[in-house]
Amino acid sequence: MRKTAVLLFAALAGCASPYAQFYQGRTSAMEIPGYIDTGEAVRLYGSNDLERDVATLMRQGYYVVGSSSFTGGGQGATQGALMAQAVKLRAPVVLSFSKYIGTSTGVMPLTLPTSSTTNSTVNATAFGAGGTVNITGTGTSTTRGTTTSLIPYSVTRSDYVAVYLAKIKQRIGLYVKPLDDDTRRAIGTNSGVVVAVVVDGSPAFSADVFTGDIIISVDGVPIAGPDGWNDVLNSSGGRTVPVVIRRQSGTVTKMIAVNRL
DSSP: OHHHHHHHHHHHHTSOOHHHHTEEEOSOGGGSTTBOOOOOOOEEEEOSOHHHHHHHHHHTTEEEEEEEEEEESSTTOOHHHHHHHHHHHTOSEEEEEEEEEEEEEEEEEEEEEEEEEEEEEEEEEEEETTEEEEEEEEEEEEEEEEEEEEEEEEEEEEEEEEEEEEEBOOSSSEEEEEOOHHHHHHHTOSOOEEEEEEOTTSHHHHTTOOTTOEEEEETTEEOOHHHHHHHHHHHHTTEEEEEEEEETTEEEEEEEEEOOO
8 A cells, every 4th residue: 555655656746747738828938029038036926816917917018928727636736846837938927826626535446466375285195015105295376366445535626827927128018909899889990909908117108098998000000900910010110100099088199109129
């Protein structure tokens, strides 16, 4: 029993880190345009509201490199494994979330081989023309079989999520998301993106662009979703351009500088 437990522990210890196994995103933060190598040690923060805390870090100029998400009993979900994944990604900030979802208990049959050996002694007397002879001999027999024991187990399961972030240089200081269908109908156009985050101290922040604003066009070019937004920013680097915004108070135009990366 003790040997079995040791072997099981060794097998679990040799498993790949779940933070690496269940990671989705860029292979390195260095792939991100404008990546800033701050040289800082990895900082790990616990979170009970990832959406809120990710937005807070994005307002500080951070960008999401990728995330790990899995459900398990905690094997390998250690702080060391999490930090190692962050170092591999060159991501200096990690948000970590875990939530207990239940414990499963039961019994597991464990069948092991058994064997028993029997030693026997044989005494015999042989009669012949020359008289009698006493004969003594020994023998060994082995009986093989199995024995089954019921081993109780208890497995605690939790949901684990980790989000990795890195600092980047800002072109304009806005993170955007696509328009939903209701918003398209309300504004009467399919062109545009919604401002999700405004980076503190950025050109957009200084121009008083707000979360929830709808950007219709940049430098006279209609915005065809987030991809179109990135294309326009790439072509506007180093210039100050007019940005047309729709908000509840009406349509406004802001002159905003777009940085080169």
